[in-house]
Every structure is written in C-alpha cells, then in structure tokens.
Amino acid sequence: MKQPSFHIIKPLLLSGERSASRWFSFVGLGIGVLLLLLAQQLFIDIQALVKQTSIRKNGFDYISVTKQITNDNMGRDNRFGPADLDTLRQQPFIQGAAPLISNRFEVVATAGDQIPFASDIFLEALETDFIDTVPPSFNWQPGQPIVPLIFSSDFLEMYNVFAPSYGLPQLSMETASNVIIGLRCEGQKGAQVFRGQIVAFSDRINSLLVPKSFLDWANEALEGLPSANASRVYLKTLDANSPDLLHFLAQKNYRVNKEKTAFGRSKQILQGVVAGLGIFGILVVALALLLFSFYLQLMVARSRDNLQLLLTIGYRPDWLSKQVARRFIPVYFVVVAVALGLTQLLQYLFHQVIMYNRPELSSWLDPSVWITALVLIGLSVTTNWRMVRKLLYGIR
Amino acid sequence: MLQIDRIRPSFFEASTCTHSELWLQRIDVEPGERIQIQAPSGSGKTSLTHFLYGIRKEYIGNIRYDEVDARSMDADAWADLRREKLAVVFQDMRLFAEPTLRTNFEIKRQLTVHHPESVIESWAIRLGIEHRLDTPAKLCSYGEQQRASIIRALLQPFRWLLLDEPFSHLDDANAKKAMDLILEESERQGAAILLSDLEIVPQYPRTRLLRLLA
Structure with a gap:
C-alpha cells in the first residue's frame, strides 16, 4: 500500500x-x-x-581487636586465650572470631639475588573465611617447597617508601608477586628453607599471612610447640559501629582497628x-x-x-x-x-x-x-x- | 457486494419504519447499480450515509461489505475500506478549512495516487472551479465547496459511492456537469452509486428507487 x-x-x-x-x-x-x-x-x-x-565481605564487617597495652598490664601476657575467644564468640553482635596465630620459630626473609634484602619477619595465619582476598592457590601441604603468602598492601606501600633510601628497587603489586622470597625457618628442632610467593594482597589484614596448615606444621616440626594464643583476633560482625559491640569492647579494654571500618561505612553512605x-x-x-x-x-x-x-x-x-x-x-x-x-x-x-x-x-x-x-x-x-x-x- | 440487512436507526421506533423501502429491508447493492434514496427531512437520510460510511453506529441490523460485518471492523480496517473501495460526498462537504482546494485534493489523491496530479486541474475546469484551486476552502462559496468535495471523492478508487444531497448548492447546469463527471468515473470503475436526496433527482439515471419513509 x-x-x-x-x-x-x-x-x-x-x-x-x-x-x-x-x-x-x-x-x-x-x-x-x-x-x-x-x-x-x-x-x-x-x-x-x-x-x-573494601572491608566488607558477604555483608559482614571484619575488624581486628587487640588488648590495650597500658602501663599496668605491660608485663603480663596480653594475648587472647581460648576462654577470651569463647567469650567473644558468645556475644550476639559477633558472628565469628578468629585468632591471628603466629610463628613460634625464627623466620628470616631474603629476596634472592635480584634484590639484596634480608630481614627477620613474622608469619601469621588466619581462617580463610576472614581474609578478603583468597586465591585458590592459597593452601599448603607438608612437603610442598613453595609457601603461598598473602601480603598486606600497606606493608608494600611502606616498603616502597623506605626502599629508595636503602638502594632497593620500588615494586609494583605485579612485580612483587613475581619475586620469589626465601624463607629460612629455624627453631629448636631444626631449620628448613622454603620459597615464598605472594599470591594476593590484603587491604584488611596488616600482616604476612601463610596457610594455617603451614604454620601448624612448622610450629610443631621446627619448635615442637603447637600454635598458641594470639595477640590479635579478627571479628566478623554485621555492624562494626553497633553500640552494643563498641560498649562490650570498651568494657573489655580491647582496642579496635576502626579506620577501615569507617571507610567501609562511608562507602555505603556514598x-x-x-x-x-x-x-x-x-x-x-x-x-x-x-x-x-x-x-x-x-x-x-x-x-x-x-x-x-x-x-x-x-x-x-x-x-x-x-x-x-x-x-x-x-x-x-x-x-x-x-x-x-x-x-x-x-x-x-x-x-x-x-x-x-x-x-x-x-x-x-x-x-x-x-x-x-x-x-x-x-x-x-x-x-x-x-x-x-x-x-x-x-x-x- | 454491499448488503444492507434489515437495519433501522436505534433512535427510531420499529413501528415508524414499517412503510420504509429501506429501513428493515434486505438490500443487496450490485456492482454498477445506481440507487436513488428519496427521503424527506427527518427520515434518517444523513444517518444512513453515516451508518454506511462507519462514522456512526446507532443502528440495529447489519451492514456488510464483501461479507464482512461493518461492526467488526476496527479503525484501520475502516481506513482501508474508505481509501480503496468506499467514496463519499457529505451533505456538509467536510473540507479542510485552512488549506486551499488544491491541497484538499492532494491530501486525498496522495493516499492512493489512483489519478495523476493533472486530473485535478482538468476536473476543476470541467466543474468550473479552476480559478479557486489556490483559494483556502473556507473562502469558497458552498457551491464551490460542494463541487470540490465531489472532485475529492472521485480522486480515489471506489466500488461504492455514497452521495448525500450532492447538488443541494448547485444550479441545474452545474449539477448536470457534476453528475456527468460522477457517472463517467463510476462507470469507468464499475462502481455502484447510492444517492440520497430530498426529492427525486431528474438528471440521475437511477436503476432503483428506494423511499426511505413511504
């Protein structure tokens, strides 16, 4: 038509x-x-x-607490024992608590031939549920020569600040991931050298994390001691700013790392x-x-x-x-x-x-x-x- | 075929239609027929045109175009029928007031392009309105508007032509010219004509006469 x-x-x-x-x-x-x-x-x-x-994962806030060090309690053991953890887990406003367990043997890290760097370091382990970035390669079994590491991005930033003064090269996240770190672990029962490789960076956890299976094994094998009380505990909570939680922590004299919580909140508001x-x-x-x-x-x-x-x-x-x-x-x-x-x-x-x-x-x-x-x-x-x-x- | 099947206006009592030769009768309009509907004032002559053209629906009974019930047709189906098969000259002319006569013709002609543009000029000359082609319709006399509305109706293909008092504003000479043009174009297309008027139109060679109210 x-x-x-x-x-x-x-x-x-x-x-x-x-x-x-x-x-x-x-x-x-x-x-x-x-x-x-x-x-x-x-x-x-x-x-x-x-x-x-982001510090939020699966709808939860993750915050770390330590015991407040004062002049009064300076000499004592200010670590979290099983009883402390039980008390934390029983609170209705806390959905989970995981200790940040650490090495009981000495660890010296070297950066191989490329970067002339060696330092005493510490290693810590945390339940993977509490870690913001967990790649599938983050696991270890006895006999495995390479230990995967999750490195604090704040530490890398700190390293990049002082590295030039010591004649060390500054590193991007990508380059740092490619550097093989020598880990010489020595305890009462012997010494062993492992190769560490950074598999992820964490924004939430200021530490050098290894799989818990490695730390449990190494504490026992090299020092003859089980992984023990932790000085830091991570809490999983629906609201890190809940008044009940803050009141409870203040009462216990626990110190909260809240800076990142505040950031997570402001993101939500934005x-x-x-x-x-x-x-x-x-x-x-x-x-x-x-x-x-x-x-x-x-x-x-x-x-x-x-x-x-x-x-x-x-x-x-x-x-x-x-x-x-x-x-x-x-x-x-x-x-x-x-x-x-x-x-x-x-x-x-x-x-x-x-x-x-x-x-x-x-x-x-x-x-x-x-x-x-x-x-x-x-x-x-x-x-x-x-x-x-x-x-x-x-x-x- | 057009079938007018026992219709009557719903606003007429059935008893008032008993003597009508159209209301409540079955009328089959054959191709080429020339029907005169003679109807005094108030007998529903214009209503009949509107019923047949689909712009009013207050009737009882059925109207069928090629077996299709007029009531079942939607707006687009009516548009198709009016464009290709059904032409009309309204008693009240219904031209676009602001545009010129030429534009009025073009608006219709361009719908189907059944005739070339030149036909407008030649028909306007035949009916004596060529000097008004570029005048807005509202400035033309009723007689000129009536002749224009006849030309507009003939610019399309049609099988049925409805004429509602088409010569009411024309003198005999002009009515004769218009009648000749209508007959010529209807015969060329093999179309049936339904002409309604108050009186019997002498120059119309009817094949059938229907008195709306006897």
Whole structure:
C-alpha cells in the first residue's frame, strides 16, 4: 500500500507547536536523564575507587581487636586465650572470631639475588573465611617447597617508601608477586628453607599471612610447640559501629582497628546518596514524560477536527500515529545525547581535575551508561508513540 | 457486494419504519447499480450515509461489505475500506478549512495516487472551479465547496459511492456537469452509486428507487 508523504498533512496537525509545556518537558527530560546517567556513572566510579579497600565481605564487617597495652598490664601476657575467644564468640553482635596465630620459630626473609634484602619477619595465619582476598592457590601441604603468602598492601606501600633510601628497587603489586622470597625457618628442632610467593594482597589484614596448615606444621616440626594464643583476633560482625559491640569492647579494654571500618561505612553512605540521586533522576524522567503526554493531548485536542477528517477520508490511525511519533524521535535523540555529552564532560573533569591520580578510574563513560542512554531513547520513543496511538484511536 | 440487512436507526421506533423501502429491508447493492434514496427531512437520510460510511453506529441490523460485518471492523480496517473501495460526498462537504482546494485534493489523491496530479486541474475546469484551486476552502462559496468535495471523492478508487444531497448548492447546469463527471468515473470503475436526496433527482439515471419513509 502506497502512503502519502507526511509533508502535506503536517500543517494540519501541529497547531500549538510552540507550546511551552513541550519545551518544559524536553528540558525536564534532559535534566532527569542527566541525573540518572550521572548517578549511574558515579556509582560505578565509587565501586572502582573503593574496590581495593573494601572491608566488607558477604555483608559482614571484619575488624581486628587487640588488648590495650597500658602501663599496668605491660608485663603480663596480653594475648587472647581460648576462654577470651569463647567469650567473644558468645556475644550476639559477633558472628565469628578468629585468632591471628603466629610463628613460634625464627623466620628470616631474603629476596634472592635480584634484590639484596634480608630481614627477620613474622608469619601469621588466619581462617580463610576472614581474609578478603583468597586465591585458590592459597593452601599448603607438608612437603610442598613453595609457601603461598598473602601480603598486606600497606606493608608494600611502606616498603616502597623506605626502599629508595636503602638502594632497593620500588615494586609494583605485579612485580612483587613475581619475586620469589626465601624463607629460612629455624627453631629448636631444626631449620628448613622454603620459597615464598605472594599470591594476593590484603587491604584488611596488616600482616604476612601463610596457610594455617603451614604454620601448624612448622610450629610443631621446627619448635615442637603447637600454635598458641594470639595477640590479635579478627571479628566478623554485621555492624562494626553497633553500640552494643563498641560498649562490650570498651568494657573489655580491647582496642579496635576502626579506620577501615569507617571507610567501609562511608562507602555505603556514598552509594546510598548516589542511589538516591538515581531514583530522583528516574522520577524526573517519569515526570517529564508525563508532561510531554499532556503536551501531546493538547496538540491532539487542538487538531482534533483535522485529525478526525483525515481518518474520515481514509488515513490509517496506525500510519498517522507513526508519522506524528516519528517527528519527535530526533528531539528525544538530541535531548538524551546532550545529557550523555554533559555526563561525559563531567566524568572527564572529575577524573582529570579531582581524581587525576586514580588509574582505577576512567575519563570515559562506562559502556553501561551508554546502554542506559539508548534504553532511555527507546523508552521515550515507545512511550510517546503509544500515547499518540492511544489518542488517535480514541478519536474515530 | 454491499448488503444492507434489515437495519433501522436505534433512535427510531420499529413501528415508524414499517412503510420504509429501506429501513428493515434486505438490500443487496450490485456492482454498477445506481440507487436513488428519496427521503424527506427527518427520515434518517444523513444517518444512513453515516451508518454506511462507519462514522456512526446507532443502528440495529447489519451492514456488510464483501461479507464482512461493518461492526467488526476496527479503525484501520475502516481506513482501508474508505481509501480503496468506499467514496463519499457529505451533505456538509467536510473540507479542510485552512488549506486551499488544491491541497484538499492532494491530501486525498496522495493516499492512493489512483489519478495523476493533472486530473485535478482538468476536473476543476470541467466543474468550473479552476480559478479557486489556490483559494483556502473556507473562502469558497458552498457551491464551490460542494463541487470540490465531489472532485475529492472521485480522486480515489471506489466500488461504492455514497452521495448525500450532492447538488443541494448547485444550479441545474452545474449539477448536470457534476453528475456527468460522477457517472463517467463510476462507470469507468464499475462502481455502484447510492444517492440520497430530498426529492427525486431528474438528471440521475437511477436503476432503483428506494423511499426511505413511504
């Protein structure tokens, strides 16, 4: 079926074209889309920025506690015994407690021929559930010459601070992972050399972690002693800022490493704010589409007689609604494109000016933001077309 | 085929239609037929045109186009029928007021491009409105508008042509010219004509006469 050009009937339809409500709705749509796209990009940025320092895992906070060292208790054994651990585990606001057990033999670390470095170090072990980054290779069985290590990223940072003063090379995480560390372990019952390899970095645990199976074996085999009381205990809790927990710890005179907890919390708050911004953006988009539907109703009402006559002389409502709706596609496209462009500009400035030293961020928009923009164009065009169609079929 | 199957306006009592030759009768309109419906004022003449053209539905009974019940047709099906098979000249003309006569014709012609653009000019000359082609319809006289609405109706392909008092604003000479054009185009297309008027139209070579209320 041949169809006429829209050109000839265009003057019959668009009386009231300069209606203010139309422009308000376009501006509103632009603002809504901008808010929505910005919120999405910010959400992604925040994820990228705090990914490496997140202390939350599976919805729990993980915090470490030590006994407060004061002048009064300085001489005593300030480690956590089985009774202390039981008391901790019995508290309703603590979902788990794991001691950070340590070596009872001497350990000297060397960095091989490449880096002239040797130092007495300590090794610790913790239940894997409490560690933020556990690769599958983090396990050890007797007879295995290579011991996997999880290294504190803070320690690496500290090393990189003092290394130049000692003529040592600074190391990236990737390079550090490739360095084979000589571990000379010596106790009452003998000595043995192992090769250590860093398999992961931990942001949460300031220690040099080895698999618990290695430490249990080495304490027994080299020193003849079982792994014993720990000076640090990790707690797993739903809310590290719970007043009950803080009150309990203060009463026990335990000291909490809370800096990272606070960071985890502020990330949550930030994400909450950004999610709120996104929801606000969605509301503005919905309002703008609603306003535009009022404009369409006004337009159809104003040209009702002409539209009715067009239908009377044989114009299909289906074809007419497509033609009218099509006229607005470029406008929607431009509105969303402008909002997308502004979001891109703001992201670029955010990265280049405010967060210029954060390689984990990108100056460019995440592909998902582009997808959202396309979805919004599709949504606007479809809503618009359905509205026009409904109005035209309502005329008869 | 068009079948008018025992219809009557729902706003008429059945008893008032008993003497009608159309209301409550079964009428089969054959191709090429020229039916005159003669109807005094208030007998439902314009309502009949509107029922047949699908813009009003307050009737009892059935109207079928090629076996399809008119009531079952949706807006797009009506548009298809009006574009390809069913033409009309309304009593009240119904032209677009602001556009010129030429634009009014083009809006119709472009729907099917059944006739070339040049036909507009030649028909306008035949009916004597060529000097008004570029005048907005609302500035034309009723007589000119009536002739324009006849031309518009003929610019499409059709198998049935509904004429509702098509010459009410024309003198005899102009009515004759319009009738000739209508007959010529209807015969060319093999279409049936249903002409409704208050009186019997002498220049219309009818094949059947139906009195709406006897």
